[in-house]
Amino acid sequence: MSLHLYDTSTRSTREFHPARTGTASIYVCGATVQSVPHIGHIRGALNFDVLRRWLTHLGNDVLLVRNVTDIEDKVLAKAKAAGRPWWEWAATHERAFETAYSELGCLPPSIAPRATSHVTQMIELMQRLIDAGHAYAAGGDVYFSVASFPEYGALSGQKLDAVQQGESAGEGKRDPRDFTLWKTAKPGEPSWSTPWGAGRPGWHLECSAMATFYLGPEFDIHGGGMDLVFPHHENEQAQSRAAGDGFARYWMHWSWVTMSGEKMSKSLGNVVAIPELLTQVRPAELRYYLVGPHYRSTIEFSKTALDEAVAAFRRIESFLRRVVQQTGGVEPGAPHPEFTAAMDNDLATPSALAAVHNAVREGNVALDSGDEVSARAAAGSVRAMTGLLGVDPLAPNWAQVAGADSGATRALDSLVGHLLEERQRARAERDFGTADMLRDRLLAAGITVEDTPDGPTWTLKDN
RNA sequence: GGCGGAGUGGCCGAGUGGUUUAGGCAAGGGCCUGCAAAGCCCUGUACACGGGUUCGAUUCCCGUCUCCGCCUCCA
Numbered sequence: 001m002s003l004h005l006y007d008t009s010t011r012s013t014r015e016f017h018p019a020r021t022g023t024a025s026i027y028v029c030g031a032t033v034q035s036v037p038h039i040g041h042i043r044g045a046l047n048f049d050v051l052r053r054w055l056t057h058l059g060n061d062v063l064l065v066r067n068v069t070d071i072e073d074k075v076l077a078k079a080k081a082a083g084r085p086w087w088e089w090a091a092t093h094e095r096a097f098e099t100a101y102s103e104l105g106c107l108p109p110s111i112a113p114r115a116t117s118h119v120t121q122m123i124e125l126m127q128r129l130i131d132a133g134h135a136y137a138a139g140g141d142v143y144f145s146v147a148s149f150p151e152y153g154a155l156s157g158q159k160l161d162a163v164q165q166g167e168s169a170g171e172g173k174r175d176p177r178d179f180t181l182w183k184t185a186k187p188g189e190p191s192w193s194t195p196w197g198a199g200r201p202g203w204h205l206e207c208s209a210m211a212t213f214y215l216g217p218e219f220d221i222h223g224g225g226m227d228l229v230f231p232h233h234e235n236e237q238a239q240s241r242a243a244g245d246g247f248a249r250y251w252m253h254w255s256w257v258t259m260s261g262e263k264m265s266k267s268l269g270n271v272v273a274i275p276e277l278l279t280q281v282r283p284a285e286l287r288y289y290l291v292g293p294h295y296r297s298t299i300e301f302s303k304t305a306l307d308e309a310v311a312a313f314r315r316i317e318s319f320l321r322r323v324v325q326q327t328g329g330v331e332p333g334a335p336h337p338e339f340t341a342a343m344d345n346d347l348a349t350p351s352a353l354a355a356v357h358n359a360v361r362e363g364n365v366a367l368d369s370g371d372e373v374s375a376r377a378a379a380g381s382v383r384a385m386t387g388l389l390g391v392d393p394l395a396p397n398w399a400q401v402a403g404a405d406s407g408a409t410r411a412l413d414s415l416v417g418h419l420l421e422e423r424q425r426a427r428a429e430r431d432f433g434t435a436d437m438l439r440d441r442l443l444a445a446g447i448t449v450e451d452t453p454d455g456p457t458w459t460l461k462d463n
Numbered sequence: 464g465g466c467g468g469a470g471u472g473g474c475c476g477a478g479u480g481g482u483u484u485a486g487g488c489a490a491g492g493g494c495c496u497g498c499a500a501a502g503c504c505c506u507g508u509a510c511a512c513g514g515g516u517u518c519g520a521u522u523c524c525c526g527u528c529u530c531c532g533c534c535u536c537c538a
Contacts, residue, residue: 011467029538037538044538074536156533162465163534203536225538230466232537254538255468261530265537292487293476298469298531305475308488312475315487318501342477350477354486364502368495432497439499450500457501 003058003344005221006296008229008251009155013346018220019249023063024055027211027248029224029232030066030112033093034074037100038271039290039301040257040264044225046287046390047254047295047347049106051221053388054343057335065214066109067207068094071116071200076189086190087116100274104287105390105397113210115201119192121209122201125243126181126194134242138172140184140197144235146177149242155251156230167231179235181205204235208247211240218246226253227263254295261300272301281310284398288313288391294350312357316386317393319360319367323379324394326454327372332387333380339388349389356385416447420456423449 003016018024028048031041048064055062069075070090079089094114102108126142129135134148146152146160153160160177167179180202185191191198211219217240224233233251240247256263259270277286289309293299323330335343336359342351363378386392419438426434439449442458449458 032537034536041538072536157466158534159465167535226468227533227537230533231535256532256538258531263532263537296468297476300475302475304488308475311489312487315501322501348477350486354477357486361503368502427497430497436498448500451496451498452501 003054004346005250005252006346008233008253011157014250016220016250018060019218022060024060024221025063025065025215025219026052026055026221026223027065027067027207027215027219028109028222029207029228030068031094031097032069032072032074033090033097034072034078035093036096036273036275038257038264038273039277039286040225040271041097042100042104042274043257043290043299044223044254045101045106046104046290048223050291050295050349050389051223051252051347052107053390054347057388062110063215064109065211066112067210068097068112068114069203069206070094070114071190072203103274103278103283104290105283105395107390111214113214115206115210116192118206118210118213119194119201121213122182122205123194125205125209125212125239126196128243129181129239132242132244134239135181136174137196138174140199141172141180142182142194142196142202143173143178144181144239144242145174146179146238147175149238151241152238153234155237156234158230158234179204179231181239204232204239207232208236208240208243208245211236211247212245217244219248221250221252222248223252223254226255229253252295255298257290257299257301259301264301281306282398284391284393284395285310285313291349291389291391292353295347312353313391313393316356316360316382316391319363320379320382320393321457321459322367322452323363323375325457326367326452327376330376330379330383330394332383332392333377335385335388336381339385343388352385352389356382359385416442416458420449420458424456 004013005016006013026048028044030045031037045066048066052062052064071086075090076086079086082089098112126135129144130137130142133145135142135144137143153163163177182194182196182199182205183202184197184199189200191200211222222233222236229251237247257272258264259272262270264271274286281289286306289306290299292309292312299305320330336355338358339352339355342348342355345351359378359382363375363382366372366374366378383392383394387395419442423435423438426432426438442449446460447458448460449456
């Protein structure tokens with residue numbers, strides 16, 4: 001089976017054929033940098049990171065553009081409320097997103113373009129739309145004429161007549177459903193000059209301008225959260241196609257993270273921030289939790305569900321550790337056919353993880369029976385599969401985050417090693433009181449000791 | 464009002480018109496272990512409700528109930 005993806009615009013799963021064989025171009029709506037990221041924001045980035053890894057695995061040269069909306073009403077309002085320059089506010093939160101992305105193992109995008117750096121491209125697009133009769137300027141604002149574009153509503157399945165009012169009416173709107181491409185400058189607000197007056201970008205325009213600037217008039221995949229389907233993506237598609245561009249060939253939308261059944265959002269105050277969560281679980285564990293459910297399913301956030309994900313991840317991790325400790329380092333091998341079939345089926349990560357766990361079990365059985373060759377093969381496969389999901393426990397990026405392999409670790413290894421030798425002597429003399437005392441002492445220091453056929457091993461109790 | 468999604472075993476979470484089990488966590492029983500941990504084996508018989516189609520539906524159709532999302536900024 002080849003890769004099939006669910007396409008919002010057709011509401012069906014379609015076989016993926018890139019416009020140019022061997023390449024895949026992706027544009028994903030990234031952050032509006034008005035505040036710190038919560039796990040809902042990051043989930044989307046992780047979903048597309050998995051998509052990108054899978055496309056790369058399938059042999060594609062992937063271009064991934066993830067934009068940054070750094071000029072927008074809320075950015076201005078919040079910066080003003082905080083008494084800071086709007087651009088500093090935006091830059092500060094952009095860094096917060098970057099940090100979260102990278103802590104959770106997102107590969108960097110090909111580029112992360114900012115809206116404010118692409119006003120030239122926006123002006124060009126507006127000019128094309130005005131020339132084609134699909135947009136008009138009115139008192140410094142520029143609007144897209146929805147009625148001029150019969151296809152409007154095709155992506156989201158909305159009927160133009162049934163759509164309620166639309167964005168708040170501007171002065172010069174000819175039709176209340178028209179949307180704003182460009183906003184005239186208000187006193188005290190940042191602005192850029194255009195042929196129609198000084199102002200700033202409307203929300204939708206930037207994505208069309210940047211997507212086509214980097215990826216061309218037609219590209220493969222465009223994605224974002226479910227809430228962007230209408231009006232944001234509908235409007236993007238309208239303005240780009242009205243201008244004569246083919247635009248996105250597949251539309252992918254991920255679902256929410258909810259809290260108590262409700263969409264996580266600032267206004268409801270039910271957000272879980274990334275830094276806070278990372279004091280409780282390791283980044284790889286959080287990633288496992290967010291990547292495990294299918295991307296189009298809602299995740300109802302709960303601590304118990306998170307803890308279960310942690311346990312599942314550690315099961316994989318401890319298998320790999322056992323293999324490495326007993327047989328030496330293992331490099332990633334090849335994914336199981338089951339895993340591949342699951343991923344090809346619209347990135348069915350739940351089934352893919354089932355394949356991972358089956359491989360873990362087989363590997364454990366092999367290890368217990370002394371079949372090192374099979375155990376190592378299973379471990380290599382597990383590394384490959386988890387790596388494609390970005391949750392390989394042995395991947396170097398997690399170690400960097402944890403600050404392992406330091407001199408302190410080596411010192412600890414030496415000290416613990418001596419205690420374990422002492423304990424082994426006691427055990428050999430069947431002095432279990434002393435042996436257990438030593439184990440308890442290590443445990444009290446946060447070190448878990450396990451006896452294996454090849455001798456004792458120790459690990460730091462996490463967190 | 465318009466459009467869309469969801470309701471699965473103790474919990475999380477997939478999937479399918481029947482003949483074979485998702486997977487994980489938790490629970491009970493076993494193996495292993497000085498003990499423990501880890502690991503492995505076994506057990507649980509689920510699919511909101513009411514109709515319909517069918518030889519057969521959790522899986523298709525219709526209706527009902529409940530929940531959620533979008534239509535205004537939103538991942």
